[in-house]
Amino acid sequence: MRFNYQATDPSGKNLYQGVVEAASPSEARLLLRQRGLYPIKLVPLRSPLLRGVPLQEQVFFTRRLALLLESGIPLLAALETLQAQSPHPSLKEALQGLKAQVEGGSSLAQAMEAYPQVFPLIMRKLVSVAELSGALEVVLRRLAGYLDRTHELREKVRTALAYPAFVLTVLLLEVVVLLVVVIPVFARLYQNSGIALPWPTAFLISSAFFIRQYGLFLLLAAILAGLVFWRAYQGPWRKAVDQRLFHLPLVGPILLKSTLARFGHTLATLYKSGIPLTQALEACAQVEGNRAFAEAVLQLRQAVAQGRFMSEAMRPGALFLPLFVQMVQTGESTGQMDRSLEQVADFFEQEIDHSLKRLSSSLEPLLTLVLGGIVLLVALALYLPVFDLSRVIRAR
DSSP states (O other), X not given: OEEEEEEEOXXXXXXXXXXXXXXXXXXXXXXXXXXXXXXXXXXXXXXXXXXXXXXHHHHHHHHHHHHHHHXXXXXXXXXXXXXXXXXXXXXXXXXXXXXXXXXXXXXXXXHHTTOTTTSOXXXXXXXXXXXXXXXXXXXXXXXXXXXXXHHHHHHHHHHHHHHHHHHHHHHHHHHHHIIIIIHHHHHHHHHHHTOOOOHHHHHHXXXXXXXXXXXXXXXXXXXXXHHHXXXXXXXXXXXXXXXXXXXXXXXXXXXXXHHHHHHHHHHHHHHHTTOOHHHHHHHHHHHOSOHHHHHHHHHHHHHHHTXXXXXXXXXXXXXXXXXXXXXXXXXXXXXXXXXXXXXXXHHHHHHHHXXXXXXXXXXXXXXXXXXXXXXXXXXXXXXXXXXXXXXXHHHO
């Protein structure tokens, strides 16, 4: 538990306040007395319900903190400066809590543990190791570079997939508007004419009436199915679905290389900072969003803990590409594991760049053709009876 305290020194003239962590109020008072303070007020603090901080904000915070510390500014003054300058409310509140806890005698890593939504696991582990080694500025600079690369990679994948998602959304809206608004107008026209409709036109009109009559129920059923799937995905289906993501056509290989690149950068950053390999692998598994890959990393950790080489444990796994395994083996033989991991991660990022460009250049014309093709087919189906209608009018 964390307690907000007010205390005085033995003379009773100076007043101190801050945050202390202890298992109970009595233990908190004992800790304060060991520091030469006499508690006046002790209030339990509830865990802050803060929203997550965007990755780019984490990069800015880490870089600025490293810069301030490298300039010789004390940690408390640096935290106060960053709190005053931070535009994000969750980060601002967390920095206020960090400052209070550090003033109360906690280390920076211990203070960060109270805000897991704001400061990710890899940041907390690296700061903990850096404080023990006395190289906090160096590790923070390295951490900022890692977070920046992770942000760039995520944005590349997101940007490349944004255009296809946008076109598919427009396509869906176009079909809905045609079925709900346009086709019923033609249906009334043809119904009054009394002519026989060709099967494409009859199918479109029937579909339009079905959507108008049961559209709300279909929408509710789709929402319910989505909620059921999401609930199952959060539970027993997650590993299977995450595994299948890597086998999707076109985007599957990109997702796998992206995951391997992120894993390589994360493991290299942790290993380079002095964290033992087993602990580094465990941290990689905890920060990995893909459940199937996280379990594969935990199996690696177990194999390494049993004394096996990591490259040897990777070979049976289908998620570790041969090039990645070969580079890990090279790092093990040369004693430069972090360098090999960085090299293979950088290589995969370059391959992702090329793959995304090829995917984008291939999908854009394809989606445009599909969009135009649907409009053309609907137009032909709607106007086919017009020719019959004109013949009927001329015959009359």
